[in-house]
Amino acid sequence: xxxxxxxxxxxxxxxxxxxxxxxxxxxxxxxxxxxxxxxxxxxxxxxxxxxxxxxxxxxxxxxxxxxxxxxxxxxxxxxxxxxxxxxxxxxxxxxxxxxxxxxxxxxxxxxxxxxxxxxxxxxxxxxxxxxxxxxxxxxxxxxxxxxxxxxxxxxxxxxxxxxxxxxxxxxxxxxxxxxxxxxxxxxxxxxxxxxxxxxxxxxxxxxxxxxxxxxxxxxxxxx
Amino acid sequence: xxxxxxxxxxxxxxxxxxxxxxxxxxxxxxxxxxxxxxxxxxxxxxxxxxxxxxxxxxxxxxxxxxxxxxxxxxxxxxxxxxxxxxxxxxxxxxxxxxxxxxxxxxxxxxxxxxxxxxxxxx
Amino acid sequence: xxxxxxxxxxxxxxxxxxxxxxxxxxxxxxxxxxxxxxxxxxxxxxxxxxxxxxxxxxxxxxxxxxxxxxxxxxxxxxxxxxxxxxxxxxxxxxxxxxxxxxxxxxxxxxxxxxxxxxxxxxxxxxxxxxxxxxxxxxxxxxxxxxxxxxxxxxxxxxxxxxxxxxxxxxxx
Numbered sequence: 001x002x003x004x005x006x007x008x009x010x011x012x013x014x015x016x017x018x019x020x021x022x023x024x025x026x027x028x029x030x031x032x033x034x035x036x037x038x039x040x041x042x043x044x045x046x047x048x049x050x051x052x053x054x055x056x057x058x059x060x061x062x063x064x065x066x067x068x069x070x071x072x073x074x075x076x077x078x079x080x081x082x083x084x085x086x087x088x089x090x091x092x093x094x095x096x097x098x099x100x101x102x103x104x105x106x107x108x109x110x111x112x113x114x115x116x117x118x119x120x121x122x123x124x125x126x127x128x129x130x131x132x133x134x135x136x137x138x139x140x141x142x143x144x145x146x147x148x149x150x151x152x153x154x155x156x157x158x159x160x161x162x163x164x165x166x167x168x169x170x171x172x173x174x175x176x177x178x179x180x181x182x183x184x185x186x187x188x189x190x191x192x193x194x195x196x197x198x199x200x201x202x203x204x205x206x207x208x209x210x211x212x213x214x215x216x217x218x219x220x221x222x223x
Numbered sequence: 224x225x226x227x228x229x230x231x232x233x234x235x236x237x238x239x240x241x242x243x244x245x246x247x248x249x250x251x252x253x254x255x256x257x258x259x260x261x262x263x264x265x266x267x268x269x270x271x272x273x274x275x276x277x278x279x280x281x282x283x284x285x286x287x288x289x290x291x292x293x294x295x296x297x298x299x300x301x302x303x304x305x306x307x308x309x310x311x312x313x314x315x316x317x318x319x320x321x322x323x324x325x326x327x328x329x330x331x332x333x334x335x336x337x338x339x340x341x342x343x344x345x
Numbered sequence: 346x347x348x349x350x351x352x353x354x355x356x357x358x359x360x361x362x363x364x365x366x367x368x369x370x371x372x373x374x375x376x377x378x379x380x381x382x383x384x385x386x387x388x389x390x391x392x393x394x395x396x397x398x399x400x401x402x403x404x405x406x407x408x409x410x411x412x413x414x415x416x417x418x419x420x421x422x423x424x425x426x427x428x429x430x431x432x433x434x435x436x437x438x439x440x441x442x443x444x445x446x447x448x449x450x451x452x453x454x455x456x457x458x459x460x461x462x463x464x465x466x467x468x469x470x471x472x473x474x475x476x477x478x479x480x481x482x483x484x485x486x487x488x489x490x491x492x493x494x495x496x497x498x499x500x501x502x503x504x505x506x507x508x509x510x511x512x513x514x515x516x517x
Contacts, residue, residue, distance in 0.1 A: 036273060037272060175270060179266060180267070202271065203272055220275075
């Protein structure tokens with residue numbers, strides 16, 4: 001377990017109140033070593049985003065354990081969030097400010113934030129750091145969030161449907177970046193996708209969700 | 224060398240890598256003791272998962288075409304020069320067999336054939 | 346040593362929040378501060394009525410309740426909403442939404458804002474206390490513990506409570 005950068009042990013969603021809609025995830029268990037890309041695949045609505053919610057939410061809404069570097073993330077959630085890089089449409093930033101202003105205002109909360117690295121990645125992605133968030137296209141917003149996440153050197157990246165609706169060039173650059181990030185084998189990536197080609201080619205590990213149920217997990221056999 | 228992957232080809236991606244590398248070794252574009260790209264480097268280069276290249280290298284190692292050196296990476300085996308040579312000999316033997324057959328067809332005797340060869344070797 | 350680390354970490358979170366808030370508030374419309382000032386002024390006016398006479402003006406108590414909710418609401422606006430505080434319900438307004446995936450605990454987030462509120466309210470209460478005591482003495486030659494309790498309750502406890510409630514309820 002010690003070399004597993006992220007693991008789930010018998011995670012079952014708690015029964016939510018009647019007013020809260022949403023899937024209840026069942027029976028999630030997996031281990032992810034450092035330096036690999038894991039994909040959570042399933043149809044839309046199967047529960048992929050819900051899984052990320054379980055991790056990112058302030059309150060522990062499941063039984064079982066979600067372990068980051070061996071520690072349950074909700075034991076000290078802030079410390080866990082310090083080491084998680086989250087990219088998703090759900091992740092809100094200061095929409096009326098520029099990319100750089102966001103990095104300046106929000107980056108300070110991390111124990112480590114490399115502003116130069118942030119600017120570098122943004123530049124490589126050809127996104128102007130002075131562009132206001134609301135004026136960015138979806139692709140640019142994703143690139144911004146990625147740059148922001150990379151800048152605080154997380155142990156695990158949670159990427160929620162980042163490539164959905166993006167062109168092949170974006171996807172190529174995206175996976176190129178991921179390979180660079182995991183090269184040193186000190187972090188891993190958990191991403192959700194439903195794009196066949198990506199699933200076949202790019203994923204080291206695959207976990208399948210079907211209507212909230214964790215159906216399988218293992219090394220990518222589709223190659 | 225360039226490895227080209229057909230994502231929807233008949234062969235699995237790792238098999239395609241194995242085949243292409245094998246051909247490169249046999250044809251000599253990858254020479255004996257040449258250092259191969261790391262598993263992660265290759266994965267990043269062709270744009271596939273690390274598990275894929277890992278599996279491909281494991282397969283090539285099993286077939287004895289490459290070897291792994293601890294903390295250094297993968298290298299092409301010496302084995303291939305012999306293999307190459309053997310293959311070359313086999314090819315030549317085939318050529319010789321054909322020439323002898325043609326010579327006999329043309330009506331030459333075995334002694335005449337030997338004379339011709341020695342004259343050419345001269 | 347674990348506990349000490351935790352305390353230091355929490356203090357660090359608060360420092361960063363305060364720095365963040367300084368930048369956040371610089372974008373606020375000035376109208377909010379005006380409204381806070383205006384309601385504070387009205388409350389100070391009303392607190393001039395000595396507690397022993399308040400029963401004659403029960404309707405003022407209702408007014409007080411409303412004011413105490415408004416004061417804390419207007420005061421906290423620049424910290425709770427990012428956009429111009431006069432249009433707070435415009436979708437992408439809430440600060441908490443931007444901070445919830447960052448390594449800050451909700452507890453520290455609430456504590457820092459309540460600290461701002463408290464710093465304002467105790468000054469307001471001090472002013473109110475002086476006014477209440479002066480008027481109570483001038484009009485009725487009377488000064489009891491109830492004058493003090495009344496001011497503390499109306500100008501400190503109630504607005505703090507409503508402020509705390511408002512912060513707790515965010516993304517419950």
